[in-house]
Amino acid sequence: MTRAVFFDVDFTLIYPGPTFQATGYRDFCARHGVVVDPAAFDAAVVSASSLLGGDDGNGGVFDPELFIRYTRRIIEAMGGAGPAVDAAARDIYDEWSACQHFFLYDEVPEVLRVLRQSGIRIGLISNTERCLTSFQEHFSLEGLFHATLSSSDHGYMKPHPSIFEAALRQLEVTPDQAMMVGDSLLQDIHGARRMGMRAVLVSRSGRTEGCPPDVPVIRTLRELPPLL
Numbered sequence: 001m002t003r004a005v006f007f008d009v010d011f012t013l014i015y016p017g018p019t020f021q022a023t024g025y026r027d028f029c030a031r032h033g034v035v036v037d038p039a040a041f042d043a044a045v046v047s048a049s050s051l052l053g054g055d056d057g058n059g060g061v062f063d064p065e066l067f068i069r070y071t072r073r074i075i076e077a078m079g080g081a082g083p084a085v086d087a088a089a090r091d092i093y094d095e096w097s098a099c100q101h102f103f104l105y106d107e108v109p110e111v112l113r114v115l116r117q118s119g120i121r122i123g124l125i126s127n128t129e130r131c132l133t134s135f136q137e138h139f140s141l142e143g144l145f146h147a148t149l150s151s152s153d154h155g156y157m158k159p160h161p162s163i164f165e166a167a168l169r170q171l172e173v174t175p176d177q178a179m180m181v182g183d184s185l186l187q188d189i190h191g192a193r194r195m196g197m198r199a200v201l202v203s204r205s206g207r208t209e210g211c212p213p214d215v216p217v218i219r220t221l222r223e224l225p226p227l228l
Contacts, residue, residue: 002198002228004146004173005115008158008182009126009135012202013108019101023094029080032088036078044077052127052157052187059160059191062151064129068093097130099138105204111221112144120228121171124148125164125180127157127187138191147171156183159191168195181224185210 006011019022022041029036051070053162060066072089080088095101115122122145124132132148135141151157154166168178175196182188183202189211192199201208201217208217216227 001177002120004121004123004168004171005179005181005224005228006123006125006167006171006192006197007122008184008188008202009130009132010102011114011183012181012183012188014102014104014135015100017101017103019095020092022091025075025078026207028092029075029078029088031084031091032084034075034080034082034084034088036075036080040078041074043212044074047077048073051075056179059157059163059187062127062155064093067096067129074189097128099130104139105221107220107222108139109141109144111224112141114225115228116144116226118225121146121173123167123171124150124159125167127151142183158187159194161191161195164192164195164197168197179228181221189215200224 015199022038025041026038031219040178048070049068051073052143068089071092072085075085075089112122124145126132126149128150129152130150132150136145147167149165149167149170154163156162168175171178179198179200180188180192181200181202185201189199189201199215201211201215202221203217204219206219218224
């Protein structure tokens with residue numbers, strides 16, 4: 001029986017606005033005299049994503065420099081070059097934690113309230129430096145979460161086992177009583193399943209490449225309650 005559900009934050013509950021889309025990267029880079037091709041943005045994000053799982057794919061120590069390297073890789077894959085690339089990447093990273101650049105998926109408050117009212121304990125596990133208290137306040141989600149855990153506070157990033165272990169302790173549940181819901185196969189799905197937790201992949205585009213056949217895939221969180 002599922003007693004607790006943990007959610008990833010970025011691209012599961014919230015999504016970036018124009019600031020962190022292709023044209024936003026172009027504008028950040030232009031401030032530093034770096035020229036990039038916005039049309040290359042989507043492919044650049046995919047090519048850089050492998051950096052976020054840690055060198056061995058098991059999640060490493062939280063280090064802001066990792067996210068700066070990730071952002072720099074995106075800029076370079078968009079055609080950016082020169083010494084100013086690093087400054088542009090740091091500029092982008094510094095703004096990522098600001099909630100005003102993000103939007104909440106429409107169904108999130110409704111689904112969280114349904115889960116809370118049904119007696120499910122709700123937690124957040126996020127690979128972020130963003131303040132999760134500020135996140136709740138900005139999006140008017142106060143009182144819906146029983147526990148929150150960010151990698152910057154914990155010290156390790158998903159899919160490292162210790163961040164899942166710490167989150168389970170916070171909600172006082174065993175792995176077989178918990179479910180992880182997120183958009184990343186490596187960080188959310190594989191990390192949780194290695195701990196013995198159930199997992200649900202959020203793929204709003206409907207893409208399922210690489211997802212284990214026994215892992216449910218949903219396009220909206222409204223599909224989640226029946227899976228519990």
